Amino acid sequence: MNLFYVQSIVDGVSKVKSFLEDNYIGIPWSALGDLEQASSEELRELLEQRYGLVADKSGEVLQSIQLFAHGMSDGDYVVIKDEDWMYVGDLGDYYYDDSIGTSDDLICHRRGVTWLGRVPLEEINEHMLTLLHEPNVVAQFMLPVTQARLEQALRGNSDATGTVEKALNQGATSAEPELLKTLTEDHTPARVDQSTIEAAVQVLKEALKSKDERLRVQAATAILQYAK
Template sequence: MNLYHIQSTVHGVNRVASFLEDNYIGIAWSGTGDLEQAPPELWKEQLVQHYRLDESELASTLATLHMFANLMQDGDYVLISDNEWTYVGDIGDYYYDDSTGTENDLICHRRGVTWLGRIPLAELNDKVQALLKDSSTLAKFEHPVSQAQLDRGLAVGIAAEATNSLSTGVDEATIQAAIHVLKEALHSEEEELRIRAATAILQYAKP
């Protein structure tokens, strides 16, 4: 399991709200077409044909496309940020959405995301702060995910969300049981288990 950070500003437009509301993350360079339908050796041809990139930019873009389409895996984690918060998501599969066109300012390369919660920027440790400061479009956390220490902040956010979910039709006893599971799961030695155990129950509590 890996952790990534993706820039949420694309062509000068902040996409945080869109990513959160529509449950996805994405990158530009839509002119390449569906990355799953073409071998990687053709990606370079498409980039050269559609974009003006020098050799350095071309190499960087190819690396980003490869990371987004191939290296990221279902079940990895991703971070996006605004001025106050970092949002943590569980990544799904890659897909290409050209339903609104393929202009350069559109985001067609996408991955579905289940958003798990948010953490104040000020509460992130130094390793995660360094990841967020990476200027790359997409950056990988080069440490074991457990060293990100995201679960402690998420625990507060998810528990608060559960407390506010009574209107969904789930009885209070069930929500309290979910919070209990969350607290118990926080004692697991594996961060993935700690987060997933709580998330699975609280996702069930959503309408």
């Protein structure tokens, strides 16, 4: 499981509201077309043909595009920020949406996101502050995800998910809150077969889509603790 930061300012305009309300993140360079099957060499050629970026000057752009299209995976984590908050989400698959055009102010390269909550910027640790100041459009957290301390921040902040209610509009889950509470508490390790573990993780991933704020946070905490 990996963690990424995606900038939310495109052509000087904040996309935070759109990302949160429509449950996705995205990057510019829409005129490149669908990147799902594009190789590194094809990307270099497209950047030169459509944006005039020659190979020796497109390194950071190419890296951001490759990370977004191919470096991220379903189930990884992503953070975005505005002036006051860092928002934490669970990533979905890459897709290309050019239904309304491919102009530079539009976001066609997208990944679905289940938003888990928000954390005040003043409460995040120095590792996350460094990540949020990365100059690239997309950056990967290079330390173990546990060093981000996301589960402590989400669990410890009672208002963690308060203002992303509109973004968290997916279906509820039948998972029981008490089960999630049990999973997030400290217990003596028991012998559990791999299939049972995988089934439990799937239940937790479904719980991330719940309309119940407390349930979402508990599920996120359990998954992050499992990732340790």
